[in-house]
Amino acid sequence: MVEAIKVRKQVTTHSGSLTILDSINMQILAGESAAIVGASGAGKSTLLGLLAGLDTVSEGDIRLAGQSLSQLDEDGRASIRGKTAGFVFQSFQLLPALTALENVMLPLELQNRRDAKKRAVELLERVGLKERMTHYPGQLSGGEQQRVAIARAFATEPSILFADEPTGNLDQTTGQHIIDLLFEVNREAGTTLILVTHDMALAARCDRTLQLVGGQLVEESDNAVA
Numbered sequence: 001m002v003e004a005i006k007v008r009k010q011v012t013t014h015s016g017s018l019t020i021l022d023s024i025n026m027q028i029l030a031g032e033s034a035a036i037v038g039a040s041g042a043g044k045s046t047l048l049g050l051l052a053g054l055d056t057v058s059e060g061d062i063r064l065a066g067q068s069l070s071q072l073d074e075d076g077r078a079s080i081r082g083k084t085a086g087f088v089f090q091s092f093q094l095l096p097a098l099t100a101l102e103n104v105m106l107p108l109e110l111q112n113r114r115d116a117k118k119r120a121v122e123l124l125e126r127v128g129l130k131e132r133m134t135h136y137p138g139q140l141s142g143g144e145q146q147r148v149a150i151a152r153a154f155a156t157e158p159s160i161l162f163a164d165e166p167t168g169n170l171d172q173t174t175g176q177h178i179i180d181l182l183f184e185v186n187r188e189a190g191t192t193l194i195l196v197t198h199d200m201a202l203a204a205r206c207d208r209t210l211q212l213v214g215g216q217l218v219e220e221s222d223n224a225v226a
């Protein structure tokens with residue numbers, strides 16, 4: 001489903017060239033759940049962005065849903081993303097001028113889904129935001145925005161969900177509810193989950209844990225066997 005082959009990510013800064021990720025090899029199968037863990041600055045968000053085709057590698061390749069991303073231009077990558085992937089960003093990235101409901105409806109409307117509103121309402125109810133549908137992101141708490149972002153990510157029934165700290169802004173009870181929801185969808189719809197998290201309890205519930213240290217993958221554990 002997603003594969004990284006000898007991936008290197010390098011950026012140019014004022015003080016010269018900086019290698020953020022190096023020699024990353026990994027493979028995540030359809031229906032699997034994987035947690036990417038590591039200290040702040042280890043390169044987790046960067047890796048997630050590369051795997052999702054939101055960013056491009058400096059060397060190596062990413063294969064997403066059978067396609068080699070380095071062979072595609074931005075339009076080609078956008079097309080694969082639209083068909084297969086859902087995202088929950090570390091910074092939510094909700095559209096400020098749209099209400100919670102409209103934010104969740106947007107990806108469905110882009111696919112001309114007639115049931116856009118009905119489905120968006122259902123999803124917002126599922127994340128516990130029934131009473132907040134007509135609020136704008138600026139009128140929502142961080143955790144509420146997080147939940148809108150999660151509802152939006154699930155809207156188009158992606159075959160793979162990428163989530164950067166999906167429970168980072170949530171209290172324990174709400175976080176647990178969201179985790180249960182993620183794994184429910186993983187089970188029911190066979191959605192592949194790739195999660196960045198600091199939460200070891202969440203990581204332990206994933207099939208696999210990938211640990212990044214200073215831009216390198218140092219440990220891969222199979223949680224089912226461990």
Ligand SMILES: Nc1ncnc2c1ncn2[C@@H]1O[C@H](COP(=O)(O)OP(=O)(O)OP(=O)(O)O)[C@@H](O)[C@H]1O
Nearest residue numbers: 011013018020038039040041042043044045046047
């Ligand atoms: N565009 C960029 N230009 C320069 N440096 C960058 C860029 N993007 C990321 N970095 C650096 O690369 C490193 C990895 O960043 P990344 O956001 O992937 O870390 P992270 O593991 O997600 O951290 P956190 O847990 O704090 O979210 C950091 O040191 C960051 O400062």
Ligand SMILES: [Mg+2]
Nearest residue numbers: 044045046090
């Ligand atoms: Mg990050």
